[in-house]
Amino acid sequence: MSALIEARQLDVAVGGHTVCRALDFSLAAGERLAILGRNGAGKSTLLSVLAGLRAADAGEVRLGGDSYAALGPRAAAKRRGWLAQRHSDAFASTVLETALTGRHPHLGRWDWESKADAEIARGALAAVGLAGLEARDVQTLSGGERQRLAIATLLTQAPPLYLLDEPLAHLDLNHQIAVLDLFAAAARDCHAGVVMVLHEPALAWRYCDRALLIHGDGRSELGPVREMLTAERLSALYQHPLRAIEADGMVGFIPR
Numbered sequence: 217m218s219a220l221i222e223a224r225q226l227d228v229a230v231g232g233h234t235v236c237r238a239l240d241f242s243l244a245a246g247e248r249l250a251i252l253g254r255n256g257a258g259k260s261t262l263l264s265v266l267a268g269l270r271a272a273d274a275g276e277v278r279l280g281g282d283s284y285a286a287l288g289p290r291a292a293a294k295r296r297g298w299l300a301q302r303h304s305d306a307f308a309s310t311v312l313e314t315a316l317t318g319r320h321p322h323l324g325r326w327d328w329e330s331k332a333d334a335e336i337a338r339g340a341l342a343a344v345g346l347a348g349l350e351a352r353d354v355q356t357l358s359g360g361e362r363q364r365l366a367i368a369t370l371l372t373q374a375p376p377l378y379l380l381d382e383p384l385a386h387l388d389l390n391h392q393i394a395v396l397d398l399f400a401a402a403a404r405d406c407h408a409g410v411v412m413v414l415h416e417p418a419l420a421w422r423y424c425d426r427a428l429l430i431h432g433d434g435r436s437e438l439g440p441v442r443e444m445l446t447a448e449r450l451s452a453l454y455q456h457p458l459r460a461i462e463a464d465g466m467v468g469f470i471p472r
């Protein structure tokens with residue numbers, strides 16, 4: 217069976233700066249991969265290449281064995297969902313209408329969303345703690361509520377592969393864990409693949425199988441979280457000394 221996503225010999229650069237060179241990886245159903253690196257290292261740029269929204273400088277990205285060019289936008293939207301780092305709401309729209317946009321790839325050109333689509337969207341809103349806000353104007357939401365709405369919209373889309381750019385942005389600790397638990401359940405119960413840009417190595421350690429470290433100068437390292445997320449490697453990655461502390465089978469990284 218083809219991987220959910222596969223990058224082959226990928227070169228990515230932005231603004232004259234190399235993000236990665238000859239990067240190879242593939243993600244199987246049910247796997248979770250964290251992308252970590254300093255601000256400006258190119259994590260969002262790489263994720264947008266993986267999402268088919270930006271061309272690579274060399275190499276290719278395939279979703280289930282097919283290129284983005286062969287799939288086209290609608291078929292690609294059924295195979296991967298992308299959580300952007302920023303959400304713009306140019307027009308007034310309700311929370312439910314926004315979540316329902318996640319169903320669009322599943323509808324025919326002239327179809328309206330059905331009752332079943334609305335149930336899926338309501339379920340996703342409830343899963344992120346937004347039940348009761350369905351009729352609210354999206355422009356009145358707090359930063360954390362808007363982020364959870366974007367996640368609910370993606371859960372409504374229900375792709376087999378989630379590409380998440382900083383899914384924990386704006387979220388308090390309680391909602392960070394709740395959102396990571398939701399994607400863990402999607403991986404475990406629905407065999408979804410998850411690639412997420414994270415700034416918290418301890419949560420990557422706890423919620424991901426593998427980590428991709430982007431050093432910002434073209435170098436990258438990929439491997440199981442227990443090999444990649446060590447104090448030594450993370451101190452080099454963030455260019456700041458860190459100490460690892462283990463408790464109850466979990467690890468934390470303390471800046472020195």
Ligand SMILES: Nc1ncnc2c1ncn2[C@@H]1O[C@H](COP(=O)(O)OP(=O)(O)OP(=O)(O)O)[C@@H](O)[C@H]1O
Nearest residue numbers: 230231232233253254255256257258259260261262
């Ligand atoms: N169009 C552009 N022209 C020039 N430089 C750009 C352009 N787009 C992005 N960059 C630069 O490329 C670098 C990588 O940006 P990117 O958003 O991918 O970083 P990131 O690792 O996701 O950072 P952060 O952790 O801050 O979100 C940054 O230094 C950014 O300023």
